Amino acid sequence: MLAAIQADPNLPMQFQKAVLDQQAQFAQIAADVEKAELVADQANTAVVNQTMQVEAKADHWPTYAWRPFVGFCFGLAWIGAYFIIPLLRGWWPNNAQQSIPPEAWIAIGGVLGVASFFRGKMQSDARVTSDDRG
Template sequence: MPLIPIAMALAQFAPMIAGWLGGSKAENVAQKVVGVAQAVTGQSAPDAALAAIQSDPNLAMQFQKAVLDQQVELAKLSQEEAIAQINADVTNTQTINKTMQAEAAADHWPTYSWRPFVGFCFAIAWIGDYLALPILHGYNPAIIVPTIPPEAWMAVGAVLGVASYFRGRMQATPNIPSDNRG
């Protein structure tokens, strides 16, 4: 049996374990938790250690104590995963910002105008889908009001939101250079 399911089963005896079992470090945390269980029970097989803890309340208490003694180290493994994820997000955001800045500074209209174009298309689609078509449907039931999946709205809305934020910042702050294209 893989270590993560065994560690999750052991989490019934030490609930804080479940919070540590996420991300790329989950296998390392699970290995450490199962190692603690094996040390407490004296069993060499992870399945046997789990079975021993499940059947003996004294071993379950010893396991809880051993996990509490290792709590800082186990939490540190989990925290390293969270820090790595934050660093990856920061790097990704910086890359996106550089791309958007390069697009805004481009000399060719398709490059610097595609985000505003997406914004206008989004507005037209939103007005059509949520305002015009329902009104027309009230007059003529044969007009079908399409259902657009929420993911599509979120994707276009994210592009529009980021573009609008930076465009608004540029227009509101006079010391940000602009070539007055928009």
């Protein structure tokens, strides 16, 4: 192989060109996959938003109250985990400690905290029309 490369000086350039062409193809495939993932994420988000809007406009209280109920449950869990359990730690049997992964709280805070803040702000503004279902 070395003798063939030494005999034809164009072979190393052809090999390098083939490698670069293959790298360009891989980069194009990666870009296409990334675009497809973004399109799928956008479609998924649109479906979730549409579902939430339908639930919010539902006539039955369990349907439109479910998400706020879950939000309040997470809020109570957060208060319990970070305030009540540490206060009770001295009285807790065997000094047990509950460990909650920080990623769980980041997800809850990001989804419920921001969304609940803006939703509550919107609902408290008298200029925003709503159906006042409670």
